[in-house]
Amino acid sequence: MSTDTQTAPRPTWLGLPPLAVGLLVVVLASAYAWLFLHAESQVVVLVLLAVAALAAVVGGRTGADRVLATAMSQHSRAMNGAIVAGLLAVIALFATDHFPLLMLTTVLLYMTAALGLNIQFGYAGMVNFAGAAFFGIGAYTAAVMTTQTGLPPLLILILGGVMAALIGFVLVIPVVRTRGHYAAVVTIAFSVLFKTFLEVNDILGGPQGLMVDSMKILGWDFNASPVLFGVEMSFYLNYALLGAALAVLAFVFTRRLERSWVGLTLDAVRLDDTASACFGIGITRAKVLAFTLGNVMVGMAGALYGMMISFIAPTSFTFSDSLLLVAIVLLGGMGSPWGTALAAFIVIVLPEKLQIIQEYRFLLFSVLVIAMLLFRPDGLLPRTVRAYIPGWRAKP
Amino acid sequence: MTRPTTDAVLEIDALSKTFGGVTALDAFTMSVRRGDIVGLLGPNGSGKTTSFNAVTGIFPPSGGTVRFDGADITGLSPQKVYAAGIARTFQRSRLCLPLSIFDNIMIGNHGRLTKGLWFNLMRRRAFRREFEQGYEDARALVRTFSTALADRLFEPVGALPMIERRRIEICRALISRPRLLLLDEPSAGMTHDETTQLMDDILDVRGRIEGLSIIIIEHEMGVIERITDQCVVLNYGRKICEGPYAHIAADPEVQRAYLGAE
Ligand SMILES: Nc1ncnc2c1ncn2[C@@H]1O[C@H](COP(=O)(O)OP(=O)(O)O)[C@@H](O)[C@H]1O
Ligand SMILES: [Mg+2]
Numbered sequence: 314m315s316t317d318t319q320t321a322p323r324p325t326w327l328g329l330p331p332l333a334v335g336l337l338v339v340v341l342a343s344a345y346a347w348l349f350l351h352a353e354s355q356v357v358v359l360v361l362l363a364v365a366a367l368a369a370v371v372g373g374r375t376g377a378d379r380v381l382a383t384a385m386s387q388h389s390r391a392m393n394g395a396i397v398a399g400l401l402a403v404i405a406l407f408a409t410d411h412f413p414l415l416m417l418t419t420v421l422l423y424m425t426a427a428l429g430l431n432i433q434f435g436y437a438g439m440v441n442f443a444g445a446a447f448f449g450i451g452a453y454t455a456a457v458m459t460t461q462t463g464l465p466p467l468l469i470l471i472l473g474g475v476m477a478a479l480i481g482f483v484l485v486i487p488v489v490r491t492r493g494h495y496a497a498v499v500t501i502a503f504s505v506l507f508k509t510f511l512e513v514n515d516i517l518g519g520p521q522g523l524m525v526d527s528m529k530i531l532g533w534d535f536n537a538s539p540v541l542f543g544v545e546m547s548f549y550l551n552y553a554l555l556g557a558a559l560a561v562l563a564f565v566f567t568r569r570l571e572r573s574w575v576g577l578t579l580d581a582v583r584l585d586d587t588a589s590a591c592f593g594i595g596i597t598r599a600k601v602l603a604f605t606l607g608n609v610m611v612g613m614a615g616a617l618y619g620m621m622i623s624f625i626a627p628t629s630f631t632f633s634d635s636l637l638l639v640a641i642v643l644l645g646g647m648g649s650p651w652g653t654a655l656a657a658f659i660v661i662v663l664p665e666k667l668q669i670i671q672e673y674r675f676l677l678f679s680v681l682v683i684a685m686l687l688f689r690p691d692g693l694l695p696r697t698v699r700a701y702i703p704g705w706r707a708k709p
Numbered sequence: 710m711t712r713p714t715t716d717a718v719l720e721i722d723a724l725s726k727t728f729g730g731v732t733a734l735d736a737f738t739m740s741v742r743r744g745d746i747v748g749l750l751g752p753n754g755s756g757k758t759t760s761f762n763a764v765t766g767i768f769p770p771s772g773g774t775v776r777f778d779g780a781d782i783t784g785l786s787p788q789k790v791y792a793a794g795i796a797r798t799f800q801r802s803r804l805c806l807p808l809s810i811f812d813n814i815m816i817g818n819h820g821r822l823t824k825g826l827w828f829n830l831m832r833r834r835a836f837r838r839e840f841e842q843g844y845e846d847a848r849a850l851v852r853t854f855s856t857a858l859a860d861r862l863f864e865p866v867g868a869l870p871m872i873e874r875r876r877i878e879i880c881r882a883l884i885s886r887p888r889l890l891l892l893d894e895p896s897a898g899m900t901h902d903e904t905t906q907l908m909d910d911i912l913d914v915r916g917r918i919e920g921l922s923i924i925i926i927e928h929e930m931g932v933i934e935r936i937t938d939q940c941v942v943l944n945y946g947r948k949i950c951e952g953p954y955a956h957i958a959a960d961p962e963v964q965r966a967y968l969g970a971e
Contacts (some may be wrong), residue, residue, distance in 0.1 A: 573829035703888035
């Protein structure tokens with residue numbers, strides 16, 4: 314009877330309590346990300362990769378991973394704050410460098426999009442091979458609206474998501490009605506059709522593409538280089554900060570969704586739709602909801618991406634890019650938002666840093682995903698059992 | 710044979726189901742009185758599961774009607790049948806194995822699950838209270854079956870042995886306080902002692918939930934004799950006998966059906 318009142322043993326690592334271990338990991342991970350984005354020599358990149366692999370193995374063997382997990386659940390606020398601070402620190406350290414900031418922002422936007430796919434695929438079980446198309450819908454919406462209308466760009470960012478969701482409704486009937494492979498084929502067809510449609514459509518610039526105007530918030534033009542303390546910063550700093558805000562928002566949204574009855578409903582629909590129906594769950598409703606929410610996230614990420622790179626063409630949104638987004642979800646672990654974040658970093662940054670694999674990156678990621686499905690099917694950071702309230706313990 | 714139908718909670722009338730050329734259920738008629746436990750018997754392939762599926766809307770019947778609490782529920786969707794107050798378990802366990810015990814039980818608690826997105830995402834304080842209430846409900850229910858299990862609600866179901874999974878499946882069906890519970894071979898794969906224990910728990914639960922009626926598909930005759938008020942025997946999709954256990958056990962046609970199947 315008294316098991317509940319006993320204090321559960323607090324795990325430690327090298328004598329350190331969970332919070333200390335957690336903060337240490339955040340500091341080390343931020344430093345690692347900075348070093349990795351900074352590295353140019355191939356030798357340094359390879360050494361850093363070896364260090365990461367070693368750290369993962371040692372961390373797993375010495376139980377650091379479990380202590381870290383304890384920190385994440387028992388001190389969720391402190392940990393989340395530390396992670397955001399770490400991200401901002403890395404951005405700040407690159408404040409004047411174009412290329413690392415561009416890469417980092419791309420990671421953040423791909424992460425946002427992949428979190429959207431994660432809601433569809435990881436939770437509701439609807440694989441979407443048209444991620445790049447919905448990303449492109451967001452970007453093209455931004456292109457047309459920033460150049461043709463006087464709407465505030467922040468609103469256009471949201472409209473990019475709304476547009477992706479609306480066009481997603483065209484797909485929703487075949488995707489929801491068919492199961493498994495058929496639904497996948499429908500999205501593949503849409504992905505291919507989307508690119509062809511852009512190429513033959515002169516209003517949308519045809520194969521040459523369109524200009525996208527910059528993000529502006531209350532007269533703050535994101536394409537102008539900000540000057541702080543007399544130093545001229547990279548204009549990508551603006552996009553990195555907004556990209557970070559969007560990614561954090563998408564992350565919190567996904568997390569709360571998972572830790573709610575809605576997340577449970579989506580899981581039930583994915584795992585057993587017959588049993589779900591027998592307990593009153595509206596299958597179609599749940600799937601339409603997941604598909605729509607996911608597309609909004611993908612579309613918003615695409616809209617900001619378009620504003621950042623300021624010029625978009627059909628070749629930016631191909632079926633291969635859709636595969637890349639699905640690969641991020643699979644690599645990170647289905648339904649695991651932290652996994653998605655990690656995998657987005659790996660999938661975007663690694664090919665830029667390792668020249669050997671640049672040409673073969675699709676091949677490499679295909680091999681990686683297949684190896685993952687064979688040997689570690691739950692991904693790099695597997696999803697754990699749902700904790701509705703982080704750190705919650707049953708009252709005795 | 711004819712019983713007054715005024716207090717019947719479920720009335721199945723001439724229910725039929727054909728799959729291609731196979732008649733799985735042939736003009737099947739039965740009724741269940743409020744508070745009764747009815748045993749549904751018959752050799753394998755005699756249409757027992759098919760009758761559950763046709764009642765719960767897994768597929769529409771080929772003919773006949775189903776009335777529940779006086780309302781016609783023939784051919785309604787599974788969601789509407791559930792909303793009317795009928796919950797079930799499945800012959801081949803249909804739990805969500807990667808999810809926790811708590812998650813699986815809450816799937817059966819659809820009244821809570823229909824709250825909108827805004828409530829779930831933004832009203833986290835209210836959500837927390839609801840979660841805690843759900844936890845108390847689920848824990849209390851699981852306790853009637855196993856106190857040890859009640860302390861492990863956040864463990865994945867996939868790691869549990871079959872007997873525990875069966876219990877959880879019954880809890881999932883009961884958490885919404887249905888008026889009719891359909892149990893499809895709940896003791897499949899259990900030892901004799903485990904079966905006895907499970908049936909005690911089912912009787913216990915029936916005593917606690919006012920007016921709960923149960924139809925149970927079960928092969929062990931000792932169990933049927935002990936827990937049922939009425940029995941219905943199917944063979945090749947047709948009802949061959951009904952009545953209290955003593956009556957059906959003495960029926961020559963029932964004996965022939967079972968001996969023939971053995
Ligand atoms: N979904 C289905 N499709 C085709 N035939 C089915 C289906 N479900 C059941 N049957 C057939 O209907 C008959 C009755 O099956 P069932 O109701 O499962 O029997 P019981 O539960 O009494 O063992 C069997 O001949 C079975 O093969
Ligand atoms: Mg059966």
